[in-house]
Amino acid sequence: MILDFFDLTYLCQGNERQRQAYEAMEELQIVGKLACYHPVLAGTIPLDIDLPESDLDIICEVYDAKRFEQELELHFGVCPNYACSSKTVGGLLRTVANFTHRGFAIEVFGQPKPVTEQNAYQHMVVEHRLLEMGGPEAWDAIRKLKAAGLKTELAFGRFFRLEGDPYEALLAMYDWEDARLHHFMEERNGMK
Known part of the structure; x- marks a missing residue:
């Protein structure tokens, strides 16, 4: 089943933790407040392979880090354990805000790149x-x-x-068509 990771309502049909994650994000209105940044929940919770300590990783497309920091502070600065910083990594200015809400550690990540081109999104899809x-x-x-x-x-x-x-291998597989991925799986199954 192909999921539309841009539409968080898939979490409503998921396990209890996924439903709780949806409720926490809805309560904070994260998607609405950050809509202009095309937010996507990435990581292990959408995939149902999370651990109890797994956080909600929200990735965003951000070209004005200063404005993004100000909006994060405005919307989520009152949340417990709020912290936000920006730094350049690999030539890209990245902004990360961390806070907690309803028992979830939440990380909002932004960089000047469409979310579909970000490693976290591509890893999740593959x-x-x-x-x-x-x-x-x-x-x-x-x-x-x-x-x-x-x-x-x-x-x-x-x-x-x-x-x-494995980080690079998964990124390389992102563009593979289903037939190639199936062939890869068949080869791996033949090695067992």
């Missing part, structure tokens, strides 16, 4: 496709690897036997 193709066995294995302490991309790298750096 990981979702791999999980869908891998079925319940893949979901269970990734959850177990993460519970054992592996970061998400490393867990995918181990379970799906990705060659090289």
Whole structure:
């Protein structure tokens, strides 16, 4: 099933944690308040492979970091543990705000790039496709690897036997058509 990660209502049909995440984001009106930045919830909660300590990672397309910082402060500055900073990484100015709400750690991330071109989004889309193709066995294995302490991309790298750096391998798979991804899965299944 292909998910529209831009429409958060998919969380309403998800597990209890996904529904709670939706309610927390709705209560804060994050999507509405940040609409001009095209916010998307990324990471493990949308994929149902989160751990109890997993945060809500919201990625945004931001070209005016100063204005973005001001809006974050205006809308979420009263939330517990609020902190916001910007720094240049890899030639891109990135802004990150962290705060908590209804038991969730929330991170809002912005950089001058469409969200569909950001690594977090592309990783999530590829990981979702791999999980869908891998079925319940893949979901269970990734959850177990993460519970054992592996970061998400490393867990995918181990379970799906990705060659090289799993962060880069997953990004390279983003543009693969379904047929190529199916072929990859069949090859991996033949190696078991």
